[in-house]
Amino acid sequence: MERKPKNIFILGPIAASFIGESIAKHSTNTAIGGHSIFLGQVRADIINEIKVAAIEYTAYEEMALEKMHEIREAIFAKYPLTCIHVYHSLGKIVAGEICLFVFTSSAHRKAAIDACNETVERIKAELPVWGKEIFLDESIQWKTNK
Secondary structure, rough: OOOOOOOOOOOOOHHHHHEEEEEEEEHHHHOOOOEEEEEEEEOOOEEEEEEEEEEEEEHHHHHHHHHHHHHHHHHHOOOOEEEEEEEEEEEEEOOOOOOEEEEEOOOHHHHHHHHHHHHHHHHHHOEEEEEEEEEEEOOEEEEOOO
């Protein structure tokens, strides 16, 4: 079944209530036996003796949505999933707030876990999303993924 691209972007941090509601919506699908969830949180790293206060995320949105669609289709083709949900923050997200929410569901846990892990790795490697680290002293630098 061909799916159309979904908007994954949320302005600002991803709220715990949104995450909880997303999970609760799946309780009526009794074919699901396992969910796997990844939550990416902004760390207060210390770089050159200065603490990161926030990350400001920007994206080439049209390209990112197309790439995310490709990733979703590849993951659906590889794993027997019921669904994949991905949400990524844009804008300024302060240390401690959630900036990435990946949620996979399947009849059995292994497929959900493996698909979630692979989706997160592909997002980090392939999505045209950039993070500008904002330090406590208000200096900035572009974040590099390790």
